Amino acid sequence: MAGLCLGAFPVVDSGVVGARAVVTHWAVAPELVGRVPQVTVDASSLYLDHGDVLTSAGTASAIDACLHLVRAELGSAAAATVARHLVVAPHREGGQAQYVERPIPEPEERGRFGPTLDWALANLDADLCVDVLADHAGMSRRNFNRRFAETTGATPARWVVARRLDRARGLLENTTWPIDRIARECGFGSAVTFRQNFVAAFATTPTSYRRRFETSAYSGVAWGTRTT
Known part of the structure; x- marks a missing residue:
């Protein structure tokens, strides 16, 4: 099961995650915290794959997560081919933190x-x-x-x-x-x-x-x- 971006919310609500961690877009991560007490919300990763459940951050990260699935199931060559057609990098470095705005106090x-x-x-x-x-x-x-x-x-x-x-x-x-x-x-x-x-x-x-x-x-x- 995959919950991409805001799709992490219904995945968490379904209970299939159990007490494992999930990720969603950094802007709404605070809303997901505490929704199901035993679930940990990771606001830093671009996606998290537990093998049976996968969640991702924002829309671009959903592409990363899908390419990850292609790579896991079909190999890196297949993932690279798909990435080339999508005109995206087959694998990104870093996490959500590099995209987060850090406002200075008003x-x-x-x-x-x-x-x-x-x-x-x-x-x-x-x-x-x-x-x-x-x-x-x-x-x-x-x-x-x-x-x-x-x-x-x-x-x-x-x-x-x-x-x-x-x-x-x-x-x-x-x-x-x-x-x-x-x-x-x-x-x-x-x-x-x-x-x-x-x-x-x-x-x-x-x-x-x-x-x-x-x-x-x-x-x-x-x-x-x-x-x-």
Whole structure:
């Protein structure tokens, strides 16, 4: 049984999944959480195949899941042939995270942090440790940490890394800058640190991401997970 994109909802409702994990489009994943308490919702994979039940993320991921089935049943050559006719990549790297929008808090939600957030966004290549941010906001480190988490939903360190990665994605998509330069521009200490953070966040490398999303080229697709 396959539940593609929103098809994960009736699959979960049917009970055939049991206590196993499913995936659906990241935008509606929160609605599926708790629908059947014992089911785990994975909002990161492009598809999940348990052998008897398969679910996928969005529409393009449904194609990935179907190509996965062709590959599992008929072999990689058959999957490559079908993919070529569909004009899609036969196998994508990464997961849904690379497609998820990460909004910055709206001005009315940012309160007194607004100037500091704006300053940080304009200086992502600078030292943005907690002490520096707290000093810019005119607050103690302890109070800044607490209030920042209440306002943004993240710790200062995690927020800074996320913003740096957002900036990096834009540079990968719209420039031909070397990875080393992008790492420096976004405040990562080295290309290695940049790559480690990028892979941890998006389950794909900066180079693979660039091939997929750069404005001058066709973007390919990502991977799924088969469980046994």
